[in-house]
C-alpha cells in the first residue's frame with residue numbers, strides 16, 4: 559500500500575497563483591490556478607525517465623514559485639520516493655518529492671485519484687456535495703470515496719485496488735491478475751461503434767454494472783465520472799444514462815481530463831484524509 563498522504567501546507571495569500579502538475583500514464587500537464595480559473599500552461603508526453611520530467615517541470619516554473627501541487631498515479635513512500643508504478647518501471651526508487659520539491663516553497667504531493675476527487679468536490683462539478691464516489695477513467699481506472707466532504711484516501715497503481723479487481727471473464731493484466739476491471743478501458747471502441755446502449759462495448763457494460771453496484775453498496779447519493787475518456791461526448795452521455803439507472807446522481811465535469819490537475823492545485827490540511835482501500 560502507499561505511504562500516508564504527503565502534504566506540506568503553509569499559509570499562502572489568497573489570489574496568489576498556484577502551480578500544479580498532473581503526472582499521467584500517457585501525458586503530464588502543468589497548470590496554473592488563479593482565483594477560480596485553471597489554465598493549462600504546458601503538456602508533455604510522460605517520459606520513461608523521471609529525470610526528464612523533472613527537468614521539464616523546472617524549466618516551466620518561474621523563480622520563487624510559492625506553491626506547487628503534484629498529482630501522481632504511482633505508489634510513494636513516506637519520503638516521497640516512488641515505490642511502484644507498473645506502467646513506468648523506470649520510475650521506481652525516484653525521489654519525486656526531493657527532485658520537484660525544491661521548485662516551490664510549499665509542495666503538496668498526492669495520489670492522482672485523490673487529487674481528482676478533491677478537485678471536483680471543492681472547486682469542480684461536485685462542489686457542495688458531502689458524500690460521493692469518484693471514478694476516474696483514463697489510462698487506468700481508479701476510484702476515491704468522499705465522505706463528509708473529505709476525500710478518503712485510495713491507491714491506484716497497485717494490485718488489489720479498484721482497477722485491479724477481477725470483474726471480466728478474462729484478459730491478462732500487468733499486475734499478474736486476470737480479468738482486472740481496468741482492462742475494459744482498452745477495449746473501448748470508437749463512439750460510432752459503441753451502440754445506443756453501449757452494446758458494442760461488452761467489457762464496458764460489465765464495468766458499468768460493477769461501478770453501479772459499488773455505488774449502491776457504498777450508499778453514496780452521487781457518482782462523479784471523470785478522467786480523459788469522459789471527454790468523448792457519446793461515451794459520457796451514455797455512461798451517464800447507464801449509471802443513473804442505479805438511482806444515483808451522476809456528475810461529469812466539463813473538463814474531465816483536468817480533474818487531477820485541478821485537485822493538485824487545491825491544498826488540503828495535512829492529516830485531513832482517512833483511508834479507504836478501494
Ligand SMILES: [Zn+2]
Pocket residue numbers: 717721722723731732733734735736738
Ligand atoms: Zn490488474
